[in-house]
Amino acid sequence: MAEPLDVGVIGLGTMGAPMARHLVEAGHRVTVWNRTRAKEEPLAALGAARASSPAEAAGGADVVLTCVSDEPDLREVVLGPDGVAQRLASGAVLVDSSTVSPTLARELASVLDDGGRLFVDAPVSGGSEGAQKGTLTVFAGGSDAAVAKARPVLEAFSGRITHLGPAGAGQAAKAVNQLVIAGAYAALGEGLVYGQAAGLPMDALVEALLGGAANSWIVANRSANVISGSYPLGFRTSLHLKDVRIGLREASALGLELPVADLVASLEQRLVDAGYADEDVSNLARIVRGEA
């Protein structure tokens, strides 16, 4: 294995907790912090240290990994009064696996560069299954030196790391990923709810879809949700909505209109308004069934 590193992990949610576990299991010296402190306990039981603030988790760390839900949270844990930037040492790297805008990623890289600290935006794809199994896909942005320093940490929980360019490029690639799956999730619900209403044998239908041009990870892994009408996580509708809006804003700033993504965002907002924010995003099928 790689040389053990001192790694701070900030954010122990659906994604961050299993990522931290993989880092402990890979032999790194892990220090965790989470806003809801009780979520640190399972990691402590595995051997992680607990910090009293993001700044303390960053003190003495070779690498700090952040994985939080949205931009205000990320600003707070990095730039806030007890944030990572207060204590991250020169030559150390902040790896952010949250999904935020490329613009914020570039801002954080610039702030940390003042003081010789490195930054990698490293949003992931693969959902909670990928995090549990340690097979996430990482979209990485940053300098070659920053990505090289981050790599042993990323390798602990990912099956594929793609370095796409300077800071912000990882987030731009993640936005592409979220736009590509937006239409695919919505269309899965439309097709399968129609097929069910038409009386088709659904297991045989899904097998047939997987044999042709409709074959996809989403059809293979999310059809069962649509067929049963239950939507366990997976990937939260509210978070996908946030990500699609990042893509829409970034595309709009480049003069591009994305009509399907725009429609899917409006459908997901209806799901959130109807109380389905915390289900898997395959719940777009609820729209077709008239449930939201």
Place this chain on the structure above:
Amino acid sequence: MAEPLDVGVIGLGTMGAPMARHLVEAGHRVTVWNRTRAKEEPLAALGAARASSPAEAAGGADVVLTCVSDEPDLREVVLGPDGVAQRLASGAVLVDSSTVSPTLARELASVLDDGGRLFVDAPVSGGSEGAQKGTLTVFAGGSDAAVAKARPVLEAFSGRITHLGPAGAGQAAKAVNQLVIAGAYAALGEGLVYGQAAGLPMDALVEALLGGAANSWIVANRSANVISGSYPLGFRTSLHLKDVRIGLREASALGLELPVADLVASLEQRLVDAGYADEDVSNLARIVRGEA
């Protein structure tokens, strides 16, 4: 191989011509007819006989395969004055691999049943590549006896045959397939055109997409079209539009609204109106680039 059959093939377009070729190569005695008669010549050169009408191609056939572009054409070649129904023998089977409505499939099955003729709706997925390679996915509807009789013909050009229920079930399943890919094609264009505008390295981006939840046949096989801005067939935009409208009509009759499919149909109509009907449907990316 299977016992050689007398097979009539009506319709030698992008899909029908390679399907007929596979039937000749499988050792069946093939008789072809096409509205534009010159398209029969390459098949005749491979050893197929030529008929002077669909009715003549059906005379003496064990199986007749039709593969035409739309409902009026199918009505003409089956129910017209020189149509298949005029001569198809009792016990023989009409296999229709066109994509039409489940409603028309049930009508043809009913007409042929009068006289003891069998019917299978057998629309396919897999595009022109699948037809060339003989690896199409077949969505089959019909009685067990009809599908059993059709199977040796279907096996000559398909990698997978799924029997989904009585006449019309194959077309309903194909409609599901076309609805599922509708949103996926549109979203591919939106994601990749944004990614390109954001300056991402596109080959590396596509590889990364294929490693996660965005993985699909469409991303793997159609990203190059979007990136290069050229859209060789593939699967014609005008035909996908026809298929999506079948799905929308059938779903509407069941009381379902499909907002994404509805939007994609309107985008594809814009492409048709702008002169792009005969390109591959991955040309939905033209909408994002403001080209239609």
